[in-house]
Amino acid sequence: MIVAMHAPDGFLEPGVAVGCALISVSILALCLRRAAEELDDRQVPLAGLAAAFIFAAQMFNFPVASGTTGHLLGGALAAVLLGPFVATLVVAVVVGIQALLFADGGLTALGYNVVNMAIVPAFGGWALFSVFRRILPRDAGGVVGAAGLAAGLSVVLASIAFSLEWLFGATAPVPFDTVFAAMVGVHALIGIGEATLSALVVAAVLASRPDLVRGALDLPPAVFADRPKVSTRAFVIGAVLVAGVFATVVSQFAFDAPDGLERVATDQGLLANARDHAFSSALFADYATRGIGNEPLSLAIAGLAGSTLALVVGYGIVHASRGRHRVPPTDA
Amino acid sequence: MSAGHDVVDPRSLHLAGDSGVHRLDATAKLVGLVGFVVLVALTPREAVWVFAADAAAVGLVVLFAGLPPKVVLARLGAIVPFVAFAFFLPVIGTGRRVDVVGVSLSADGLWACWGIIARAMLGAAAAVTVTATTSLADLLRALRRLHVPAVVVSIISVMLRYLGLVTDHLGRMRRAMTARGHDPRWIWQVRPVASSIGTLFVRTYERGERVHLAMVARGFDGTLPTVDPPVSATRVASAWAAIPVLVAASSLAVWTMVT
Numbered sequence: 001m002i003v004a005m006h007a008p009d010g011f012l013e014p015g016v017a018v019g020c021a022l023i024s025v026s027i028l029a030l031c032l033r034r035a036a037e038e039l040d041d042r043q044v045p046l047a048g049l050a051a052a053f054i055f056a057a058q059m060f061n062f063p064v065a066s067g068t069t070g071h072l073l074g075g076a077l078a079a080v081l082l083g084p085f086v087a088t089l090v091v092a093v094v095v096g097i098q099a100l101l102f103a104d105g106g107l108t109a110l111g112y113n114v115v116n117m118a119i120v121p122a123f124g125g126w127a128l129f130s131v132f133r134r135i136l137p138r139d140a141g142g143v144v145g146a147a148g149l150a151a152g153l154s155v156v157l158a159s160i161a162f163s164l165e166w167l168f169g170a171t172a173p174v175p176f177d178t179v180f181a182a183m184v185g186v187h188a189l190i191g192i193g194e195a196t197l198s199a200l201v202v203a204a205v206l207a208s209r210p211d212l213v214r215g216a217l218d219l220p221p222a223v224f225a226d227r228p229k230v231s232t233r234a235f236v237i238g239a240v241l242v243a244g245v246f247a248t249v250v251s252q253f254a255f256d257a258p259d260g261l262e263r264v265a266t267d268q269g270l271l272a273n274a275r276d277h278a279f280s281s282a283l284f285a286d287y288a289t290r291g292i293g294n295e296p297l298s299l300a301i302a303g304l305a306g307s308t309l310a311l312v313v314g315y316g317i318v319h320a321s322r323g324r325h326r327v328p329p330t331d332a
Numbered sequence: 333m334s335a336g337h338d339v340v341d342p343r344s345l346h347l348a349g350d351s352g353v354h355r356l357d358a359t360a361k362l363v364g365l366v367g368f369v370v371l372v373a374l375t376p377r378e379a380v381w382v383f384a385a386d387a388a389a390v391g392l393v394v395l396f397a398g399l400p401p402k403v404v405l406a407r408l409g410a411i412v413p414f415v416a417f418a419f420f421l422p423v424i425g426t427g428r429r430v431d432v433v434g435v436s437l438s439a440d441g442l443w444a445c446w447g448i449i450a451r452a453m454l455g456a457a458a459a460v461t462v463t464a465t466t467s468l469a470d471l472l473r474a475l476r477r478l479h480v481p482a483v484v485v486s487i488i489s490v491m492l493r494y495l496g497l498v499t500d501h502l503g504r505m506r507r508a509m510t511a512r513g514h515d516p517r518w519i520w521q522v523r524p525v526a527s528s529i530g531t532l533f534v535r536t537y538e539r540g541e542r543v544h545l546a547m548v549a550r551g552f553d554g555t556l557p558t559v560d561p562p563v564s565a566t567r568v569a570s571a572w573a574a575i576p577v578l579v580a581a582s583s584l585a586v587w588t589m590v591t
Contacts, residue, residue, distance in 0.1 A: 008415055010373045010451025017373070032483065041554045042544045043483060048490025049540030052498040053533055055491070060502060060532075062525045063516040072529070081533065093487055100471075101345055101463050103410055103456035107366060108373040171377075172421045172444030182424075196519060197526050204530025212537055 006098070007113055007162075009106030016169030021111030027119050028092055034085035034321075050082055051090045055097075062197055070193045075121025076129070076154035077198040080147045080215040081205065084126035084320045091118035112165050120161045123316030124309070125154035129215055130319050140206050140224050143216045148199025152191035157312060159187035160305045180305070192240055347464045353397035357570045358470035359477045364573035365462045371580040372454045376587075377447030383454065385583040389576040390457045397465050407460045411452055418448040458576070468492055486556040490543070498536055505532065 036043055054074050064070045078087035092114045098104035105113045132146035163180040170176075205213055210224040348354075353361075368386075375382050394404055422432075425441020432442075463471070472492075476485045505528045514524055544552075 008411055008448065008452030009369055009455030011448055014374055032481065036483065041548070041552065042541070044486040044552075044554070044556065045490055045544040045547060046537070046540040047487045049494055049498075049536050049543065051487065051491040052495045053536040055495055056498045056502045056532065056536075057529050059499065060506070060525060060529055062519070062522050064519050089487075093484070093491060097488060097491070100459065103407065103459045106373070106452060106455045107369045107459060108455065171447060173426050173438065173440040174421060174424055174444075175426065178424060193519060193522075196522055197529070200523055200526030201530045201533065204527040205533055208531070209534050209537075212534060 006095075006105035006117075007109045009108045010171065011106070011109055012112060012165055012171060013169030014108075016165050017108055017111050019111070019168075020115045020165065024092070024111050024114040024119065028089065028114070031085040031089045031092075035089050038083065038086060047086060047090055047093070050078070050086070051093045051097075054078055054091055054094045058094075062193065064193055070190065072197055072201075073117065073121065073155060073158075073190075073194055074198075075117060075158070076125025076151035076194070077147070077201055079122040079126040079316075080129055080150070080198070080202055081213055083214040084122045084316055087122040087126075088118045091122060112162075115165075116158045116161050120158050120309070120313055121154040123313045123320070124157040125150045125316070126215075126320055127312045127314075127316030128153050128157075130316075133215070138219060138223075140203070140210075140216075140219075143206065143213065143219070144199050144203045147202040147215065148195040151198030152195025155187045155191040155194045156184055157309060159183040160309050164306055164309070345463045346467045347399060347403070348467075349398055349465065351397045351465070352572065353393060353461075353465045356465075356573055358466050358474035360570035360573035361462050361466055362471070362474045362478065364577055365458055367574075367577040368458050368580055369455045371577065371584060372451050372458075375451070375580070375584055377443050377450065378591075379584070379587045382580075382583045382587045383450045386454050386576075386580050387457075389579040390454060390461060393461055393576060394457075397461065399461065399464050404457065404460055404464070407464075408453065408456055411456045415449050415452050418445045418452075421445045421448075482555045489556060494536075494539070494543075497539075498532070501535065502532060 035047060039046055057072050057074050057077075059071065061071055075087065075091050078091055081087070082090065095105065095113050095117050096110060099107055099110055099113065129146050129150035132149050133142060136142035136145050160180070160183070163176065163183045166174075166179045167176045170179075202213060202215075206216065206224055210216055210219075210221060216224075368389075372383075372386055375386070394401065421444045422437040422441035425438030425444065428439040429436045430439045430442070431437075466474075472485055472489050475488070476482065509524060509528065516522060516525065
């Protein structure tokens with residue numbers, strides 16, 4: 001149920017679609033400019049091939065449990081490998097082409113699909129990655145661990161972003177709390193796979209071409225002489241623990257007030273009948289109606305989740321912009 | 333978690349033909365597609381017969397283009413995993429409950445489920461019809477004419493050009509792993525898959541570096557040269573692309589006036 005990804009047409013109200021499209025276009029314009037600076041005239045071939053790689057990597061099924069499989073989403077992995085600007089651009093190109101050519105995700109849903117699959121995972125993932133890099137040791141193992149944790153949490157961030165979009169533009173009377181808890185819970189599980197795979201992919205790239213891992217450019221090449229020793233099993237167990245703690249904390253938030261849920265339910269049952277006029281749903285109109293009528297709790301969750309998300313994504317953008325002037329050590 | 337995408341070469345999406353829909357200008361088709369999909373997304377879910385009119389419009393275009401309905405339906409199947417969420421809505425939705433074959437479901441949830449599926453199906457069907465009747469080169473040219481930045485169009489065309497190669501490479505790696513007895517069932521057996529993806533990244537990036545050098549050697553200056561499209565002697569007037577949009581717009585307008 002990767003519903004936060006590749007949402008079809010008409011999934012959210014038109015106002016949210018337009019709002020997200022505007023956000024996407026402006027951030028993509030920024031990414032395009034920065035990618036041109038970073039890659040120069042190599043931009044077209046390298047970004048094109050990187051996009052083909054992301055497309056292919058999403059086709060590579062990996063085992064999850066007892067023969068079931070999942071696949072990589074790749075936003076945070078791309079950010080660690082290519083930097084957040086190029087990564088956002090590349091993943092957005094993939095998402096756009098999937099919508100246009102393969103009907104994977106609706107054309108009118110492109111705005112929020114790009115936000116959820118490209119912008120939030122790449123910039124949020126980059127922000128988390130740089131935070132974890134500071135905590136973890138400055139060696140290959142630290143880079144691999146930080147990449148994994150950032151990748152796993154970036155999936156959760158994407159699900160939070162989707163839940164917030166649902167708050168603003170739900171097409172069904174499902175309370176925000178339910179959507180938030182279900183989304184974050186499911187994606188915490190998906191995040192384990194994403195974390196494990198991303199970390200091991202970064203480890204594999206570090207082993208052969210450490211200069212291609214943008215998130216590790218600040219380390220001298222000598223650091224990578226000895227292979228990172230991360231046991232896959234240890235990593236999976238660690239990821240499960242992190243996800244478990246995270247899910248417990250979040251579900252406490254969401255399920256603390258059963259009467260709150262009921263209240264939201266009646267409010268929204270009435271609301272869903274009252275409006276539903278195609279052209280009356282102005283941008284964030286739902287927010288006002290639903291937000292004020294609701295228990296303060298769900299607003300508090302929304303506010304908390306929203307500001308955390310904004311903080312993390314904003315930190316990613318700022319951190320990435322500041323990184324421009326740091327000259328990476330070049331290979332001899 | 334959903335299953336991965338099937339390995340599809342984007343060049344196989346275009347089904348060559350000689351119908352009026354095929355010969356229609358790609359820019360007009362793209363504008364028509366976006367207009368149609370936007371109108372469908374704006375249609376209230378209670379307007380059932382508006383969706384029916386939209387579906388008839390798409391169906392007529394498919395018929396007129398001579399596309400095999402089986403192929404169109406098969407490609408529509410791609411969206412099924414993504415609308416699966418819609419089927420949960422009647423169960424977890426709140427508000428007035430109705431009994432459907434003895435199961436108590438949320439009335440609003442049912443409406444929401446219907447709305448998401450109808451819009452998703454129509455949007456996907458329209459997109460599938462356009463990609464099946466338009467060559468990739470025409471689509472890229474149309475994007476350029478619609479003022480999508482030249483760099484973005486160039487990136488897309490390089491991506492589409494090399495996608496087949498990269499996925500072939502992926503297929504060979506997977507086959508080699510299977511041939512060596514790799515049959516993982518649990519996530520802690522994932523390392524070989526990850527190493528393969530890492531290797532694929534390094535090889536793809538290095539291919540990008542080689543492609544860049546080859547392009548520079550041929551006088552590449554940052555954007556790909558555009559070749560003027562061959563002028564078709566029997567180009568169909570672009571106005572035809574507006575018909576599905578008009579159908580969607582007028583039925584929506586009638587519905588709004590009636591209710």
